[in-house]
Amino acid sequence: MQEFDKVFIRLSKDKQSLTVGDFDMIRPSDYFLNYYKRTQGALYEGGFQTARGDQIITTAGLASSRGIYTRQNLAVTEGNQGPYKLTGNNGELFIIVLAGTERIWIDGKLLTRGAENDYVIDYNAGEITFTPKQLINKDKRVQIEFEYSDKSYFRSVVTSNTSWTNPNEKTTYRLHVYSEQDSKNQPLDLTLDSAARAAMVAAGDDPAQAFIPGIDTAGFSTDRILYRLTDSLGYDSVFVYSTDPELAMYALSFTELGTNKGNYILSSTLANGRVYKWIAPVAGVPQGTAEPVILLRTPISRRMITIAADHKTGDHGTIGAEAAFTQNDLNTFSDAGNDDNTGLGTHVYYNHKTNLSDGKILEAGLDYEYITRDFQFIERYRPVEFNRDWNLQTTDKQPEHYAAAGISLSDSSGNRFQAGTSLYARETAYTGFRQSVNWTQYFHRWKLLAGSSLVNASDDSTSTTFLRPDLTFSRSFAKMNGLEAGFRYWAEHNRFSSADSLRSGAFYFDEYQAFIRTPDTSASQFYTEAIVRHDGLPEAGVFKRVNEGFTWNMGGNLPSGRNRLNWLLTWRTLDVLDTTLSQQQDESALLGRLQYGYTTRKGWLTSDIFYELGTGQEPKREYTFVEVEPGQGNYTWFDYNNDGLQQLDEFEVAIYADQATYIQVFLPTSEYIQANVSQFNYVLNLQPRAVWSDVQGIRDVIARFSLVSSMQLSRKVLDDGSFLSYAPVGTVADTQLVSSNAYWQSTLYFNRTNTRFGAEYTFLQTEGKVVLINGPETRDLTRQNITIRWKITDPLVLSTGISSGLKSLESIAFSGRSYRTPFVSLEPKITYINGAQYRISLSYLYKSTQNESGAESLDSHTGLLDLRYNVPGNSTVSSRISYTLADFNGVADSPVGFALLEGLQDGQNILWNLQFDKRLSQVLQMTLSYDGRKTGSADIVHTGRVQMRAIF
Template identity: 35%
Template sequence: MMHAVRVGLLLLSSIFCGVHSWTQENAYRQKTVAATNNPIQLDSLSIAPNSIIVRCGERIILPYEYVIDYSKGTFQLYNPCSEELKISYRVLPFLFSRNYQLRDTSIIYNENKGDREKYLITPTLEPIDLMGVNGLRKSGSISRGITFGNRQDLSVNSSLNLELSGYIAPNLQVLASVTDDNLPIQAEGNTNKLQEFDQVFIQLFNDQFKLTAGDFWISKPDGYFLTYKKRGQGLTGEYYWKKDKTGSIKTQVSGALSKGKFNRQIIQGVEGNQGPYRLRGNENEPYIIILSGTERVFIDGRLMSRGQEFDYVIDYNTSELTFTAKNLITKDIRIVVEFQYSDQNYARSLFQFSTTAQSKNLDWWINAYSEQDAKNQPLQQNLTNDQKFLLSKIGDSLQLARYSVIDSVGYSENLVMYQMVDTLGYDSVLVASVNQSFAYYKAQFSYVGPGKGDYVFEKFNAIGRVYKWVAPVGGISVGDYAPVSLLITPKRQQLFTAGATYRLNDRLKLTSELGMSGYDLNTFSTVDRFDDRGFSMRTKIEHSNPFGRKDSIQAWSWKKQAEIEMLDPYFKPIEQYRAVEFDRDWNTRNQNYTGNQVLSTLGTSIENKNYGRIGINAQQYKIGSSFSGLRTQFLTNWKQRGFNVNIDASYLSAKNDNTNQFLRHRADISKQIKKVRIGYKDDQEWNRFIQGDSLLSLQSYSFFDYQGYLAFGDTTSGELLVSYRERIDGRSDSTRLRNAAKARTLRAEWTKNNWKNQRLYIVANYRELKILDTTLIMQAPENTTNGRIDHDIKFWKGAVNLTTFYEVGAGLEQKKEFIYIKVNDGQGVYTWNDYNGDGIKDLNEFEIAAYADQASYIRVFTPSNDYIKTYSNEYNQSLTLRPERVWGSKTGVRKVVSRFSTQTRFRLQRKTNIFDGARAYNPFVGSIDDQSLISTANIIKNTVYFNRTNNIGGGDYSYESSKTKTLLATGFDGKTKESHEFNARLTLLKKFSIQSQFETGLKTSSVDYTSGRNYRLHYWQLKPSLIYQPNTSLRFSLDGRVIKKRNDENLGGEQADIYDIGFTGKFNQTEKGSLQGQFNLIRIAFRGDSNTPLGFELLEALKPGVNYVWSLGYQRSISKSLQISIQYNGRKSEGNKVIHAGGMEVKAFF
């Protein structure tokens, strides 16, 4: 027996050693595959999760651009790239999607089943609880609660959060995320991967189908003309059928409410401005919300990556785009942003259908997409019958859809209200008022342009913008706002495509596709229907001819292609399907050419799988009779013997109203010499528009942008890149192109990845712009600097952790506007104190609520179009020192030192409007009173601990300094705080413990838009506590607090002395519940005016004299999955009635 055991152990060890050896030596894979939208079987084994890296040329494909099934080893790209895919990954030693069995399970059943059934004991079956299904993983809760009090209205709150995954049948899985939270924000766009807060869905799936109800994404199907990436809320289903190896069919059908509307915005970079750049809607809406993860950002035709460590960050809620120091933004940068944004004018539905079939020689597809506004379900605009009649008559002339938006709604203290008066011989003039007897008009003002309105923006108060009427001068309007609104028309957009690819043989392939679009700008109207329908066609023939020796490793091929694409004048794609700079390549951007479009292409290339390709294309592009162009393009992507050559050169000759000649040349040529790469790069354009015989149009321009660079190392372990760059811009003086500006740029970039426990990234740019001829270019000379240092390091066995981030640059700072919105009592953050008793909600009358019953308002920032040029720097650093990791087991001095640990954190952000070395680069310099300081957010905190993890006793000392300054539309708001805090704790006789806290510091507030908020407050406080805890169920504490607060005499000299004594008791039973009560007696000696913002701060929302504050909370676990909570709070001040507030909540856990 023992011998058998030894043999078994030896065999088991051999297996595990073999697997380990196989994993180390043979798990790594690297493949090159053609770029396609079709699923690719990468391997016959399962892929190790998160091990895959995909490259399209030199660009890394990000995870959201493809889908991978790790267990099956399959990969599918959403959008094809222009080059072959290079995929590296690691595999596991098994294919986990395959069923493994030793014997056939059917043989375990006895054929004589009838004789055995009468002896079989069958347990009583009980109804299956959904939450108890075997194989389901679940988490979350559902709760319902109410809050009430004698100073607040009754309010009800509820929440549902459920996450579910697992098998509900042998061949059926479920994945669900359900919540009823209506979050007003989205994930922050400062990371590469987003946390989707608002995805609510239930999904059923197996190997052949997937059905999703709720929130989902749909993206580009097979084909050419139909391109989209949409978020919907509804139902989508996919079915995949495969017949052996001969063919397959994949079908997807979706019906949903569309969560977004597509827009494509072209932005010209501003010299030295990294952002933010404001994105607008398709109807030029200035304030929109971008749907998270839907954006694609291009710089000069190159796709950028989102994230603070990559190319850009985006604020989805304010639709602002900011670029990092990796890309220096200048006047020469071309930015294109494609995105989806929330459109709440109408309920918007979408329908999508796609079917793709693949066989040995033939692939075909049929796609349909329809998206339309429900004209009878407006959301943000309530259309009257008169307004609908107006929209029905204007057809596609949307500029005529202006309508007065003055509405008599009755007085409301939470809205800006107007009364109608007659003045200076003019009637029906709106005047802002709080007179409840007359101010019952609500108006919506729109910017109509200088001299086109009779109102101007007057001020900004706590509930919104206020506008003022200005009298016309000589009968001519002098305002720029009017109480009108541009009515948004309901729209419908559709596209149907059908196409096929037929492989005549291994070398010859024919692809053709037809498309039909529908685009109705105004579904209320039957006018202008002639341009709603459009058609398209594309046919492409490709031929590949391999040549060379069959046994040669240099697999050469000669490829030829011919292509024709035809669009009628009214064809409208869902999203841009052509290359991002197609219209710029042909000089058709913003030209509004109309007519049938015909694009013909002939191309040929020589390709080698080891070296690359060399090709040439000849193209002709016609748009009706208004444009005709011929373009020749030469493309090279070649690597051989250390040389890497990339060239994209083209020449365009076009005729429209003018004659156009456009020469473009982009090249990147480098040579690798061991670990050094020497390179040259250029970007050149020569674009001439000739009017008549010889007159040069002012549209004509030229530039020559060239650079040389040196790179040391490689991109895997680390690389140092140094470059020098020059650019010369030419402009037309109507006779010739003359040099107008010259720029020089120095750049250094260092990435280090192969250091142990350390990561480093440094980039620095310096650009000098000179204007050579001020008559040709409207641009001031400017010097620009930006850069970044990003460093993480761990050493001394992890006892020391240091992270550093430092960035400098230039950009814009928005003047922030905010309003306060009334919500249910107890569910807000702010409280309103009518300090001056005029009944008007002023900005300086809102404070952060100290008690729940006061919290009746929330503050919402509203974007503005007012920006200031700033120079910014940001410095973040954290240092953690924990000697106990190394010396915890030592003796003597090292043991004593190991009892100490420290944590230091710096987070400093500054923006100033003056450029000089100290202000622009030094994050520590200056005070908030500096007039050149536009905004700052600084926090410095250091804590030193002693015996941090010791249960007997310990202590700590903390120093904290914070400074904030915010630029508002009404002025500046600045606050500072500096404090020293000491904490000590000591356990006595196991049941008693003493805790003590002492803090001293200074708080200041400085604002220039209102009075009563400027102070300089010195304070100190002592908080001793005696705690008695006889066991784990009971805990009692006697707490004291003494606070002294003094304002500077020259700012008012207010002061408050607070004496607080309290008792807290808590009873807890494990898995049953807890009961907690607290009572505090607070006596306040106060000097000053209590009905001011400073008085509210000094009194901590209480009243001078004796105050009583108490609370009682009870929580009971009725079962393992059901919990009830009851909370009661009360307080009493001298001369005031008792305030009661409470609430109850029931929560069930899944």
């Protein structure tokens, strides 16, 4: 939904426009300046033409930024498709990714979002999962850039981009300005007292040192996690979780610092919030991961100004230059370290294109770039794998030089030859030379793709050689509709040597691929390929083979008429040949997806099947409940044990709006369980009337029936070495089942579209198991329902519903919440309908249920009157009143009692409602509502609400 969270107004006239509201700031056509920002503010765009014909195009923006840019290398594991947790610049686990800002590369290739493409992402949880189209293994290099929400300070962004083109002189001048800064005197989610400001002043340009104690002396409160101060094992000032009103007086804020960097660890309790416990150091080394400190985010300021010019030399050449000035302050509170805030960058280039007499095209180019030691980009401007291309192992700041020259010769048949040479130097820290060549050649039905890259580099103590050959040859067969078969070999040989001896960091791999595939223009697609990979690492100064991997891929689609078939399948094995050099273990992984759709000739039967399998992981969930304004939440709190303290098993889904005073907030964790994943979806629609529209006898009876059925199954199962762990159905031991979600609903209709008489039978089954830090929780529901309707006269409709089923909850951590309750219900109803103007219905509901796991039982009788008056296109008035007589046996103030009573009380219960809906305009609606209730012996509760809704 975040992608649609854009509200703006745009005014335009001729070539001028002004946008106010939500918009994206996108990079100009610069070499150094690169950015993509989600913002709120104002953006001006305009174009002018001078008297002599010069073209001037300018944009200017002033806005507040909605997020912070970050870039990270994602550490992936063999055969694990995810989800993988994204983190913030300071290691924050709880981040919200701004929708659409992410860019993800695997091995330098940009991926496409979507369940049918390469990956899916949960923006709110900050988790990414790769689809079966992208097999994840130890060899994949995954890089991610994205923006995430940050509310520490008000952050403003100012941009100005102007280009001036002189058509006669064939010259374009560009001036671009980008400025982004936090307002240090306008903190949003931070409270900056004198101690916090002093800590940031002292931290200088090292934000990791901006800590303040996370200890606050507070009075005792039942809705906070509090600690007492004590001594333990000879250590003083140890904080221990406490609910003692006399001793619990400290509220602590913890920061996760990493393994062996703190003296506290997360403890598993039933308290409504995270509780940390102290763990004693061993030999002076901390054994925990957290400390009661707060890491402050220092306010930053970033600017870049670029000046550039491009000039066309004749009809085929272009020469250009660009200069960039940068200013980057990591902490505007402190002057310490400001001597490295500014930097300069320059770039010059020349490109030339020549059309030769034989129809070939010759292209040549030169590039040179220089940046000073303290040059800082806004967002990455070099290729995503630039450092790897140059075999760069160090990223400490140095002045940098980059120079490149290249030549290309191509023809209209697609043949091309490219060669290039380049230099990259980081003052005295690194000097590298790179040569590359690429050749594409077609010989009748043969195709050759050949390329190679060689980097020779050195620093003070090490010399490196990085060779990457890549060779593919294939042949297409005209008699087989262009089917292509081929072979590919590519490799990387990376040598780090010192004194003629291989050093750690050196590696090599060789990959061999054989493939068969149909051409892209074919209506039906098919491909299959097999890949073998050998990996080597240095031992005793020489390379030794340590791993061997095998991957088999197959896929395609057959969009033939009424049948639609898409499939892909991947099988991957990894064999470890030397366990002393490799940290891997023997692994195997299976990925696949099948989509099949079928429609009969007249459409009387349609079905769709989706099946996906793979290997991933399930995060252990942890949550807390946070109090909000009445009516703004989803949960309510009942102090079942009367201790005045909030426990996780005391929160229930609110039945009434005035009780909805808490929201459930999931807390990020770093604990995952690896498991095999399967998902199965099925939809069936049966309509015999489509072929028997005008028949008599038994066929007419059959044609009156119709069936709609849908099924959604997904689960994660611990790998037991068998294919059954990938199956979405079947019996699995509770110890093997990590998580599951199942939904199955089938409805059989009789006379579905007949207005006089009809009936339907519905079967519904849902199952769900989630993994929580405190243990798994499983919820199941099975229900059968029969509904019969009969139109007695034109205004009167009689209907009867009969239901039976079973509802259950099993919680390992909260055993008091577990129940298993079969139920039956009967609901006759009579409805009076006067066209579209008003409707009156009177119904009676009998319900009986009993907890098989305990002694609780409920028999209830409910009478309900519904009134609705409608003025089409204008307003609606509706009213409802119900009376329920509940006979409940058991403890009402308990989780099981709440589940059975559903907000009512033993005895008499009266609920009433009055609501008025009014359309004020085409885009504005107003709702006035009043609710009242008298449940059991409780006082009468009155609730009124006013709601305005804008529809865009």
